[in-house]
Amino acid sequence: MSTHESTSTRESTSSQQTTPEDALADLSSTTVVVVGAGNMGGAFVTAALAAGIAPENLRIVNSSEESSRRAAEDLDATPGTLADVDDADAVVIGVKPYQLDAVVPSLREHLREDALVLCVAAGTTLAALGELLGGHRELVRAMPNTPMSVGEGVTQLMPSPEAGEASVGLARALLSASGLVVDLPEDKGHALIGAAGSAPAFVFTMIDAMIDEAVRQGIPRPEATRIVLQTVKGSAVLLQETGEHPAVARSQVMSPGGTTAEGVAALERGGIRAALAGAMDAAASRSRTMSGE
Ligand SMILES: NC(=O)c1ccc[n+]([C@@H]2O[C@H](COP(=O)([O-])OP(=O)(O)OC[C@H]3O[C@@H](n4cnc5c(N)ncnc54)[C@H](OP(=O)(O)O)[C@@H]3O)[C@@H](O)[C@H]2O)c1
Structure with missing residues (x-):
């Protein structure tokens, strides 16, 4: 079973922190592919492993096989390929903003309809990402900062209006060991970049x-x-x-x-x-x- 269904979900408030309820979500069989595990994607990997994702279920896809292998070794995760997206409960996009146009469409043919796409890139919008993904509904943007890698980050969570509760709950659960998670609308994202x-x-x-x-x-x-x-x-x-x-x-x-x-x-x-x-x-x-x- 996908743990997608079993993750905790709750209503968004204007600003909230992750709670023990998030941390208790069982992520041990949840499968995640991180496309672009550099500074920020790598910080996400550390937080996701701390939240309970099993290292063998966390695949890293960088720009080359060698780079994926090196990043996986450094981060205690597993190297992967885009084919791993076929079975993934969640796909995290951690490439640079200018790489989104080239990388995101290549995910489309692999994505399961119910898979969460969590994008940490700055300089984009839910609308632009939705278009690049061919209308994929389970989309959440996150704007984190690098102290996430030591569990002391600040992340703005911005779900697409079409994303289901299970996806938003899974995004929260993946971030439950990352520090503070705040719900603020997407138009506050620029201010968040300055502040966090x-x-x-x-x-x-x-x-x-x-x-x-x-x-x-x-x-x-x-x-x-x-x-x-x-x-x-x-x-x-x-x-x-x-x-x-x-x-x-x-x-x-x-x-x-x-x-x-x-x-x-x-x-x-x-x-x-x-x-x-x-x-x-x-x-x-x-x-x-x-x-x-
Ligand atoms: N750094 C921050 O504090 C911060 C804060 C908030 C948000 N962000 C966002 O995080 C994103 C990444 O920033 P970063 O500083 O982490 O950049 P980075 O360290 O350069 O990481 C980018 C990653 O993308 C990978 N990549 C490049 N082309 C790829 C491809 N075609 N397929 C798969 N992977 C590919 C790179 O792999 P290779 O090494 O193999 O090229 C690298 O691992 C940006 O969109 C940025 O807006 C960053």
Whole structure:
């Protein structure tokens, strides 16, 4: 039996996180083909294996047999070919946006009518993908970010209006070990790219700068790295766990005339808010341009 029917399903809300109900879905006999397991497709593979897909049921198809074999070895999955799509419960598309026109139509002749197609590519739409797939109904777009590979990602889930509950449930179950899954309409996808898809790179840049300055101040690089990473992680977890507004949490570290007040004033003089807003806006704008808007 396809586990397609046995996965959990529920109503979409405006924004929700995966729940233990998703994690409990039995995916051990679900078959998945990932077409394009690079950075993002690879992160998906790691999350899907953590969600319970069996390595022998997770096939990887890259641009060549050699590349599929190498990726499968690195990710503890199984190399495959497009012929594996014939029996797949789910097909995940992880190729670059400019490769979609060439790759997606080649799936059509292999796809089972009830198979879920989950596409993680930016710069496309459900309508464009539906057309490339010849009207396949069981289609879901997902906009993840790379922290998915360590179970701390953010993924926007965008089901086609025609997708059945079983497909949407299977998409959720596949992502149940990936971090936060949010339901937001497709037209919010560009904003999501600025806030989540591209945002890890903004945070990595900030972390890199903080480590370099800690080293300049005399802390050895390995300790500087550990200290900065824990500070960034600890600050995020503190806000998550207390639910405090960041301005309130910041004011609690700022004594009058103290070190933190001096540091925050320097950040504001450096234009940190404008720089971050500019980065998010630039990423969102680029995404709009790429999808032809
Ligand atoms: N990176 C991110 O943070 C991020 C975030 C959100 C969404 N995305 C989306 O994720 C997608 C992939 O991005 P990426 O950064 O992961 O790219 P990537 O690392 O270059 O991966 C692309 C993968 O596609 C494979 N591929 C290329 N041509 C193929 C073909 N004809 N048949 C099968 N596989 C083929 C490549 O295999 P070879 O190595 O053999 O060429 C490679 O494994 C993009 O559409 C992007 O918009 C990425």
